[in-house]
Amino acid sequence: MSHDSAARAGLDDPDANMVVRFDHVGLRYDLGPEVFRDIGFALPKGSFHFLTGGSGAGKSSVLGLCYLALRPTRGTIRLFGHDVTQLPRQVLPRLRRRMGVVFQDFRLIDHLSALDNVALPLRVAGAPETDIRRHVPELLAWVGLADHLDAKPPTLSGGQKQRVAIARAVINRPDLLLADEPTGNVDDRIAMRLLHLFEELNKMGTTVLIATHNEQLVQRFPYERLHLQAGRLTRHRGGGGASERAGVRPATDAPATPPRQP
Amino acid sequence: MSHDSAARAGLDDPDANMVVRFDHVGLRYDLGPEVFRDIGFALPKGSFHFLTGGSGAGKSSVLGLCYLALRPTRGTIRLFGHDVTQLPRQVLPRLRRRMGVVFQDFRLIDHLSALDNVALPLRVAGAPETDIRRHVPELLAWVGLADHLDAKPPTLSGGQKQRVAIARAVINRPDLLLADEPTGNVDDRIAMRLLHLFEELNKMGTTVLIATHNEQLVQRFPYERLHLQAGRLTRHRGGGGASERAGVRPATDAPATPPRQP
């Protein structure tokens, strides 16, 4: 994906520049009520959005539709210009490799060390082992886990697990980053640091969508907010001006700028 | 347990009035470094404390020691006046029934409905089924889950799961409530509502200890804060005056005051 800054252009451009595009999308689980009935939005290349809404409003469901874990019961979803309902199954892994996902419940693999968990997307994509051994520890150090490279998830604290999950999502510099409540288990200082990481990625061309309850965080950044309520999606201008990057400091023992990833 | 308000007295009283008492407690996992080396504090009957600290500081570990999932590697812990290292195994379940615990990762039973999950502590304690059928739906309605009584945890959203976990912890009106990051997956409005629930319990005599990263929340309430940092525990006076109860409103379809529990 090119780092073309023109790609950040208009939200209303209906075309290939849109990384994600929902049109009249509805979703229902099994026999339950419709979570939402008709939502539409588009994320242009290189954009940065928050996704907010009450508990149970459907934020995780929207992200699930984006990362192809769910299929809409109505409407169309386009990812990287492709209509996802039209794509054959074999092509989906290729699309998924262009995304990084932070799951609300982390979904780390308990048998693998933090390092191996983060390395997984690279290994799956066939990256050379030397690259993996250089970049993964660097990234983990940056999120403040330099001392826990070999720890298995069950021995990590809640916030540590969340940071491993985030590292796994960003390690392969995805074109689209989907993060579900990525700061629910960390304190404000680390939360700011993680958002700084997302901003850096975003500057290099990654489209970012973050589902969050953290009002404060949303208000601190200037990015547009998509708000879900009662099955409808509304857009809101972003919060308090430029990112307060001055307040962001590295976690213990970690360098001050995010590492270059492979 | 009596609702004696004198019980809220001095933190320095070394005696039976203390629900939890740590003296020179140290903890290390397996061969790892010591998480903390020498911490001491006491929670008097009917007190309300926040437990704060960075990610990985040891908050969950302190709670784990309180609910007897962990054993200290040094020092003594007294619960309800008993030295826990001296107690025979058979007595521990009786102590545990006097506590309610909200786990950071919820730990709901996936095969059971929300209702049965919340009913579990009552069933384990042998409460009559009629009581269970009256009180459990009432409490679930109060946390905004009236529509999800029969839902299994895997079909609930993150915040919904967290509220089921909280309901399970408070259903039997415990003498000691330990909550680990109980608002990490809900928005501020619900967070305030849940804290209001905890306050109501506290007014009826429950001792409350809440581990949290939510600075804002801590500052909004007048309760003392125990802060963990670099393996040491410090105390801080509480935040902004009286609880802003005016701002607390019921979640959808729920009554405005917490239900009386059995």
Place this chain on the structure above:
Amino acid sequence: MRTLPLGRDRTAVLVPMLVGVMVFLAVLAAAGALALGNVLEDWSRDVSGSLTAQVPPVPGLGEAARMATDERVAQAAAVLRAQPGVASVRVLSEDELMALVEPWIGAGELVRDLPLPRLLDITLEPGAAARTNPGPMADVLRDAVPGATLDEHRLWLGRLMDLGEALGALGLAVVLVVSGATAVAVVHATRADLAAYRPVIEVLHMIGAQDGYIARQFAINALFQGLKGGLGGFMLALPTLAGVGLLADRVEAGLVPRISLSVVDWAILAALPLGAASLAMLTARVTVLRTLARMP
């Protein structure tokens, strides 16, 4: 009261499956062993308490030949009396011999002069009758008196019974080994099954449930799973047994009596699924209690 919906998900297939296989195996094996035992008993009832030995006459018609023959007969009798399990040996008199051959070659002086083989009637000790193997006895006899033989029918029957017994012992040994191995598999399957429930066990423990309360729920669940599998395996074994019976009927009926099981035999077979279910229950109980014992 059962508060957990154990055994309602996918993992709950394994234990019934395995218990089913185990019971199936054990029922077949036990039925085989019991039926073989019955067959052998029938055979040993067929075997009378006596054997017959034959000593060929020394060729020639003179008195010398007759004397030599008598000597041989006495020698054979002595050898036979020394054999274990032999109660007494009686040499048939010439008159008795004549009576025996009369239907064949008639009577008369001519016949009396014939050098007929001499017969010895061996009576076995009451207990030893069914158990004595005439094989070695025949060998000893042949070594002592050239040309002397033991009644062939009885000899073959003895060998057959030996073979049957060896087969039975062998079958039983294999059954024990196999049942043992399958029991170990049931134990492992139950434990693997429980591993999936470890988070549930932890939660119940943390909620203040007594160890016994938790273990009971899992034990009851395992018992029902075991019974389900056990009865299934038992039911599957019945048509197989019927099929085996049909096969056995094709074997010469005189040699192998109809394979049949007594009421006691059937009771033994029916105990197998119950035993397997108990094994699953016990495993669940012990495993859960051990898991709990490791929790503070």
Place this chain on the structure above:
Amino acid sequence: MRTLPLGRDRTAVLVPMLVGVMVFLAVLAAAGALALGNVLEDWSRDVSGSLTAQVPPVPGLGEAARMATDERVAQAAAVLRAQPGVASVRVLSEDELMALVEPWIGAGELVRDLPLPRLLDITLEPGAAARTNPGPMADVLRDAVPGATLDEHRLWLGRLMDLGEALGALGLAVVLVVSGATAVAVVHATRADLAAYRPVIEVLHMIGAQDGYIARQFAINALFQGLKGGLGGFMLALPTLAGVGLLADRVEAGLVPRISLSVVDWAILAALPLGAASLAMLTARVTVLRTLARMP
């Protein structure tokens, strides 16, 4: 490249266990069937292509009795010729009979006058020699000619071979059923085992791994687990086979030839653990691919 540490935790015991039990069972059963086959072949080699029938003489010394006896012999020969598998029947001449009895009762006019039983030499068709059961033939003969008998040794051997064959068929049937059931158990265990890894499969899927990549890792793991269990079961079966061999040696050596297995037999046995491991691998592959197919 294997990126997952599959098979390193507790649940990884079950599949090797079960494959072990299955291979153990199958090796014993197959060894039994093969050895029994060898024994039967040995026996059938012992059986010459001919049988002997005996017809008792009609009592009396006159020409009438001799004529009656000849008639009976002719009748017996006719009946025998009509039996399936019989190539020819030859009545032994008086000279031949005399030659046979000479060592016993000497020669001379006196003997020539004796009403000796008559013998018939039955030659069986080449292919039928080993397979002909003399039992029914003996019955037909006895019905046609009172007192006529077939060579006893050969008769018993035939019955034994029948029994052995029935046992072999029975064993094979049981083995097939049991192996089938255990194979089903292996399939289920592998699937239950994989259920524990479902979250891992989901994560790999979400991370963009190809179905084949995921399935391959699980299949390789199952193959190794299967090989571990299979070779274990095979190794365990060897001493058991040796023990069975010892037991069989106790059976009269002349009757049951030493139980022995050829190189081909051993190759068949060695193929069993490989087959079981392949089954586990295939199950893992199919199960993972099916699980994945249900994910969008």
